Amino acid sequence: MTIPQIEIQLIAVVVAIACAIPGVFLVLRKMALISDAISHSILPGIVLGFFITHDLNSPLLILFAALFGVITVVLVEAIQKTGLVKEDTAIGLVFPILFSIGVLLIAKNANDVHLDIDAVLLGELAFAPFDRFFVGEQDFGPKSLWVMGTILITTCVLLFLFFKELKVSTFDAGLSSALGFSPVLLHYGLMSVSSITVVGAFDAVGAILVVALMITPAAAAYLLTSNLKKMLFLSIFFGIISALGGYWLAHFLDASISGSITTILGVLFLIVYLSAPNKGLISVIIMHKQQKREVMLLTFLLHLNNHSDTTERHINHLNEHINWHKLKSKRILDLALKNNLILIDNEIVNLTEKGQEFTKLAIDYIITNTDEKIEHMKDDFFLFRG
């Protein structure tokens, strides 16, 4: 591997981690789309900063941009407060208007600057190594690495210092107030950090990849755990492998690095989405089916329990009375037979002793929701794990 290649991967990894951390909180606080909004609405900030300094590399650009990020949030909340439109609508109005102002500012002064909007949106990591950080004559490496590295370290420090405050205010804003951790302060702190991260990152990777890096690893992690610490670790992990995987995919296909990283993120998310235990799509579908079958079984047994009249317990009656398809009925019957809960005699279904006991316990559980009596059944039945 050449040095520029290593540098690119390093930058990608640093950006991924720096985005994953605030991303987790945005997802948990249901503010994922703020990242998209900020990534677009900071344009006027960059432009203004450029007009003042005439230097695309000046840190003032980052500052102004981050400022506009916070302004976005403030404007959105101000509009929400008026109650004239719902929350989402406010977001969808503010960032396009700010972005348009930015574009107009650029167009009006087209002679002064070449701010390629393409690059703003799409970004290209491949060029990052060429933008070096010079102190005097000494080359310290790619500028992006220094900028993002600083942001990452700051984020980590803040995370470490304010972990429990963030945790409480994310899961229980009321409690957080009561404990004296101002949720408003934490909220704006989080917004500022997100803003600065977006600004720092999109110079290297473009606006869209930033959004993907913030939301996707966190969303995938959220499907695997509800524990905040685990979620943070998983997000960081997913971010890193997507960054590296994406780089090599781009290398192999000779395509855009940002696009490749996003694609890898997408594939990763898809895999988790489908296969996550408990919360993934496949698991959910299987569990639903199983649970449905169990509920039907129980209904069937309860029905037997409630009706001593033999006509009600005739096999055919099941179809009419309980309104199930023939196929379903047969499956339920088989399941009950297999578990020794019923006996079929002359096409009349009777509860066995085990069946009766099971039914009684099940009814008790359902009504009172106390589960001590059915502990031993939990392994076999989803229903009682509820």
Added chain:
Amino acid sequence: MKNPIAVRVDDLTVAYNYKPVLWDIDLEIPEGVLMAIVGPNGAGKSTLIKSILGIIKPIAGSISIYDKPYKKQRELVAYVPQKGSVDWDFPTTAQDVVLMGTYGDLGWIKRPGSKEKKLALEALEKVGMLAFKNRQISQLSGGQQQRIFLARALVQNASIYFMDEPFQGVDASTEIAIINILKELRKSGKTVVVVHHDLQTVPEYFDWVTFLNVKKIATGPVKDIFNDDNLTKTYGINYKVAINK
């Protein structure tokens, strides 16, 4: 002469995720009663109504209206949902909402005409809201909103009315107005089923009651079954209630 059975529920079972909400419910509602469905929170009362109306799909069970499947008898049934189930900031007037009750009879595509408008105004008057017909619904109080919902159902001129907590969060005069309308409906032979949250008023307002807590505990005339025994079975604690006999 025994009244025909207006609503028959057989073996109704509904479950959400892993929680069973209604188990093996058998219920017969005779024509012409004013019935309250009572039970603790989470007992499945709203779910019962929604399952009967086909809004929620049960895992098992069948519903019949006057001995025919519900789907074929829709025009006989009217629904008054909980107030909180809609966004009252929606741009529409009181009259417009009541007019929606005529949509079922109109069917697809046909627009409400003068006949429908007249029905809507009559219903608005019956609930005492005629003066507010052009009022934006977000400007109505809770009691007024409930009246609008009731008017919307009245317009349907149905035989059976299902109402979900109509007295929740309304002022006293609205409560009286509503119960009077319900009693009038019963007098004209309609069947009215109400999910009710206030046990105190059950004997005064209703003549039939169903106790529900995931399973059906008891159902029948108030004078026969509204007693401490059933209350305890349903709510789980020692309930003492004074019933005016």
Added chain:
Amino acid sequence: MNFSEYFSLLFSDYTLRTISLGTALLGAICGMLGSFAVLRKQSLLGDAISHAALPGIALAFLITGAKDSNVLLLGALVSGLIGTFWIRSMVTKTHLKSDTALGLVLSLFFGFGMLLLTFIQKQPNANQAGLDKYLFGQAATLIEKDVQILLLVTTASLFILLLFWKEFKILLFDVEYANTLGFNTKFLDILITFLIVLAIVLGLQTVGVVLMSAMLLAPAAAARQWTNKLSVMVGLAAIFGAFSGVMGTAISASQNNLSTGPVIVLIAGCFVFISFVFSHKRGLLLREYKFRQNRRELHHNKTLLFMYEIAKDHKNIEHPHAIKILNNFYGFTVKTLKQLETKEFILISGQNWSLTKKGYYQATTMFMQNEIKNDNTTN
């Protein structure tokens, strides 16, 4: 080129007319269907789907090799619909919330689209301009065939909207109730969703991906402030949208180096701002005025009551008192005094004030008056 030139050109210049008609139609359709999106709480769907359309456009190009707008549009539509239904699936089947689902589809689809774009860039016959149009919008490239299709689609949508007007209305307001009336809400839901996605995909040509959400939301948000009737809201939104489209195109055409997208959005934004502030039904100015009026009335009442308390202890209620004694009373101003005098509740002579019979009566019945007033409004 300034405005008078623009309008005279409009009648003579065929291209300009075509483009203006095109953006008017696009603005109108976005306004109409945007109203539905807003009322269904799907405001940010516009943002998500406009980004999700990119891979569809790229794939359509790669597969057919054509730069024909309509093929690309079809690709965008398919990709957009897939995105929409995946969003719904995520929200209903997992515990991910809608903002997360929207953000995922938005960024992942778009990123994948970017990947495809880099393949296209390497092809010998590729022309970036056609695809750039979707990113930033360039209404100036609309040709007559495009506008014909737009006209067709707009007419068809309008027809469907009118046909199923009451069904859509009840679907938006109370879907469960609509079910009990026997309407097939699933079908209606898919129909509306399809129309909204169609509007988004079409609108991309004028404002581009980034700004699409505003095109969908702004006309509707503005229109909502002026009316409480759904039909008027949708109509107004169409007008605002069409106007923004035409005006935006005109202004950007008269300048160099300006894409239509940002200008259209800023004009629509102006509509929103004006509506928010100046609306006679819900506007912020109106709100502030009402608030101040209420506060003023409160001060009047308090001051009058205070005066009443002083006056009633005297045998003659109209006995004059020094104005000075009112000075320490909270909420007392000279203006209040003057206004009470105008209403004939008090008489001022020199440095003294005195309560009139009318003022005395007003004070004693003040709280009953509140009851009388309430009775009229709340029945």
